[in-house]
Amino acid sequence: MHSFIPPKRFFPYLSWTDIQAMPNKEDVVIIQPVGSIEQHGLHLPLIVDAAIGMAVLGKALEKLDTSIPAYALPILYYGKSNEHWHFPGTMTLSAETLIATLMEVGESVYRAGFRKLVLMNSHGGQPQVMEIVARDLHIKYDEFLVFPLFTWRVPHITSELVTLKEKQVGIHAGDAETSLMLAILPEQVKMDAAVAEYPPEQPEGSLLSIEGKLPFAWATRDLSKSGVVGDPTVATKEKGDRILESVSDGWVRVIKDVYAFQKPQPE
Template sequence: MMHGFIPPNRFFPYLTWAEIQSISDPESVVIIQPVGSIEQHGYHLPIIVDSAIGMGVLGKALEKLKPEIPAYSLPCLYYGKSNEHWHFPGTITLSATTLLTILMEVADNLYRSGFRKLVLMNSHGGQPQIMEIAARDIHQKYEDFLVFPLFTWRVPNIASELLTEKELEYGIHAGDAETSLLLSLLPNQVNMEKAVKEYPQGLPENSLLSMEGKLPFAWLTKELTKSGVMGDATVATKEKGDKLLESLSDSWVQLIENIYQFRQPQF
């Protein structure tokens, strides 16, 4: 069961080298590299949350994807850049340099095998910038290699219909959305008796600055929350998680189809 949530026929490591060599049009194949993290998520959630969400959404999307569209998932990179959480036991973080090097070397090997479309599917909010740097550097190195630095949550989804306005703005870590999704994906690993409601503390008032967005400031998790939670985990439900999973995966189906059809703009 090494494929986890990914359909076996869409799991790249289950192919043999001969099967890979015989792919008739590898330049059109969409290769997806899920990137997660191993980091604290409060008292009630396991440290695998981001990785599990990425693999869960991708697996559901690949189940729905038309069989004629060639797309494969690589094994998840479970470790990410999570040093904002490293004051909490259990967090395992790579440096930005290490993660960037891994992504670059994965791309080198895929390119050598003839593939020309790579999705960096990131599920951890602390590292989108690394995906963007990697994508640009890979494409600059191999101009016919199309690379897409994407964030799991940025596709159209129904979160705004399920969460409060406060949760949408401040519930960025182990809150309602992530807890609900884990109740859908890994219910046995969620302890709702330990769920808490804690929003970020001490944020600047009447200021253009914010934790995230266009004008952010650098922060460490311990500066904003005692529990490690930023959001209201107490109101999470499996029903909301199921709806989020369906919504996110539907949009990822459309996105993978768009990537399959994509051609690099040129004069």
């Protein structure tokens, strides 16, 4: 049931008396991984975002010093994926449903006595949802510290392993995600079906982009016929192994920072 998560770090394996007796619960780090079930081209399964999140978190928790109390909740597999729903198999929650679900999970964590919650999101279509939930939980419970974090935003070496074009616009089912899947679930990757596809370029000099500081709203079918936005054909397990080690190292640092974090107190 714990998947990639070390059993001793899997929150549901605790009993209610374990939680009742846990010391210094206000500093224990509770991590809610959030993924998605959505299309990832012809070569990858629907579970990519969820699988990557769990693999990274599991590897990070394996590396984390045992003196730091941190536990993973079960992953929320479904996310807000309506940008992909034109491709069969994509499952999506509305923003309202995802917000309500995470709010109620957060309130349960708070009610149990914990005061630090990480929302570890691995799907690029929902960071804003995590930010709304984190802010609303903190406003509702002043001493509740909630961290809306994106799996890929920790320090890591991925940009050193992919081309400049892939770094700039390879946002879905491309080299990095495919390489990671070759490292963690190779039997679910169909490399013979992999195709490279990049989105249409914006006019020269335009400030607008599919992601970044000045984005426009899009559905995946606006950008790609295959569902891929990037080049998975150059992916390798070796790159995936290096990416997994690097991103999980970044998450070890983040979890340590969350554990040490104290609510700011203006002078």
